[in-house]
Amino acid sequence: MHLPTCRSDVNEGSRSVRLIATISVVQLALHLYTAFESRDPRLFLPHLVAWSHDLLILSILVFASSRAIALFPSRFRNRAELVTLTIIALALLPLSLYPQMLREYLSFPVNLFAATPASASSMLTKYLGLSRLMPIAFAATSVLAALLMPPFPAWSKKGKFFLPVLWGMLLTVAILTLPRSPHPVVNSLKEEISAVLSHERREVPALFPAPQRQDAMNPSGSSVVSLQEQLKAKHIYLIVLEGVSANQFEKAISGNDSVFYRRVARHARYFDRYYTTNLDSYTSLIAMLTSEQVPYRSYTDTGLYDAVNNAPNLARSFKDIGFHTLFISTYDDQPFIPVRRDWSNIMHRQDLSAGKQWVSVESSRMESATEDRAALSTLGKLSSRYAKIFVLHELAYGHTTEWRAKTGIQQLAYYDTYLNELLDLLIANGTWSKSLMVIVSDHGDRAKGADTESYRVPLMIVGKDMEAGIDHTFRSHLDLQQIIASSLTGKTMPKQRKEAILVGSTERWIYGLIDAHGNHLVIDDRTGRVIASKGKLRSKAVHSRFQEIINNFGKRFGMEGRQ
Known part of the structure; x- marks a missing residue:
């Protein structure tokens, strides 16, 4: 990547400069608009830092492309530059979507490269909605205009000095803030690079899909509460x-x-x-x-x-x-x-x-x-x-x-x-x-x-006839039906569980187990590595237990004829 010279004619860098300038301004406008609309002053700094990382990503891609274009014979460079920059622009257009979601990303960071087609579809159709795709249309129109517009006028001597200095300052800020980046793409890249460089072998194999359900009948449940008795509350x-x-x-x-x-x-x-x-x-x-x-x-x-x-x-x-x-x-x-x-x-x-x-x-x-x-x-x-x-x-x-x-x-x-x-x-x-x-x-x-403290959640039952106090029994959501039924009928509460199976959020495919003594083990299925543990639980045993649950669930509730 290089800035145009003072010549008024088109040079090899003019389209690159127009693309950089356009995407930079578009991203800055989206970040500032979202920050102002949020009415939360705390978001301005993360948005500005994320914008500097937009510039860093853009600069690296354009610089790499300009070095590659320089290898072409001079008569092909103009076309090669147009094609290459168009590809880069298309690759960068999705960046226009994330400023509006930065607040949520800061609360729930996710590795974008671990997304599946189903999760991406859910994000677009259920979370964003078509109205939230407008930034990408705005960015696409701006980039198209930048690639097709006439070249910039000649730079003044003052501009030739000021713009590279300003750009260098912004990239310096971006590099210094990389360790605590609020940028979803940067963080996802860091996570991917870390996984590649670690060279750690999987401790357990990847989970297999559930078997097909063999019939089309309605699935049966394993735990059905009886509420036929006289209830204490209506x-x-x-x-x-x-x-x-x-x-x-x-x-x-x-x-x-x-x-x-x-x-x-x-x-x-x-x-x-x-x-x-x-x-x-x-x-x-x-x-x-x-x-x-x-x-x-x-x-x-x-x-x-x-x-x-x-x-x-x-x-x-x-x-x-x-x-x-x-x-x-x-x-x-x-x-x-x-x-x-x-x-x-x-x-x-x-x-x-x-x-x-x-x-x-x-x-x-x-x-x-x-x-x-x-x-x-x-x-x-x-x-x-x-x-x-x-x-x-x-x-x-x-x-x-x-x-x-x-x-x-x-x-x-x-x-x-x-x-x-x-x-x-x-x-x-x-x-x-x-x-x-x-x-x-x-x-x-x-x-x-x-x-595991993220999985321990409050449960409080309040009613005129409830016996006050604290119940220290180890239970989970799977017991809530029976707990409510016991509270309404006066029957004995469900017995203590030996273990609870844990499943992470959509953002990261992890699973694990915690037992009644507080021992636990959590596995990241993508890497096959243990990411948290306490006690003497074995990773292969937890993996086998979870695979068994997947298999049993698939036989009872999986889609018929689906792998």
Whole structure:
């Protein structure tokens, strides 16, 4: 790559300079627009650093191409340059998409090169939506104009000196900030290079696909609760907190800031050794309702496990005994609804009578939602319409950091307000004495899949007849059906589990096991290496155990005739 000389005619570097200038300006405009739109001053520095890394990637590619073009005979260089720069431009166009997602990436970093066609499709269709693809159209139009426009006018002597110095300063900043880059492509490249240079051999082989399901009959479930007995409550609210670990929850309720807990402490039972099965929301919800371990990431190929939604489940059990079952969320559209066929009703944002006083987030198709408290008035009216109700409210607040940026309220503080107001509604309409509140989190920190504390999540059951205290028994989402049934019937709680199988988030394909003594082992399937361990668990034994779960799941719930 070299800058044009003072000649007014076209030189070999003119197209390169136009391409660099255009992509640099387009990326800077996208970064600044996103940063200003976020109204969060903390995001300006990450956006500017990420932009400097855009320039570094661009400079390396254009410099390498200019050296390659120089090898061509002079009569072919003009065409070779146009073709090469067009290829580079097409390769760099996807960079225009990431500035709008930088906030989410900083919270949930992902290796882009580990993506599958299914996860990429899910990202484009479910997360971004067509409206979020506009930056790439803007970038493509700008790049096309840059490649076809006439050459720049001659550089002044001052410009010849100033521009290379400025460019050099920006690249220096980019190089110095590489170790803590906020740029998704840079971090993904670093992870790939590290894996190549490590030369470590796999400790376990890669997991094999599940076998085909042999028949087309509806799958059967392994754990079906019985709710035929006299129940202590007729209004059950399953409140699913978004991405909250047990550590976060316990810290919040142990202080004086939790007004809700102070009000219900004499009627609340807390489970402090309760684990999620997955670090994705959808598969976690499926496990809660069906008591089935889903040995897959949520947002890759949902066809691998969709049939499990037809298995016997908690919503169906309540519906069979005359309960009105409702799945509610304040999202504009929630495409991933567990056991979809077994809800009497499904409600989204457009179904709620939410006023303008509520804050909304519209950062992407999947994130578009109004805050959770907007659903409370709807929940409060249910008891007057139905004698018996089972509600699952999947909370949205906290799914993106934009909520706190817009409201200034931390996640657990917001949930405390929500739970207080729900309690006020139950007391006001006279149903508190016959209500049961099941407060649980879907998963912990998705970005820390190797940390077993990300899988330990809060579970608190609140009701007038609940025996207060702390339950130290080792359990997981697979026990939630029976825990709720025991709370409603007075029957014995499910026995302690010997182990819990752990599945990481869509961002990273990891799996592992933790036992009742706290021993654990976590494996990255892509590299076949152990990334976390404690105790004497053996990697090959954990791998075999997880492969067995995949095989059994495939035989019962896999797609018929699918490999």
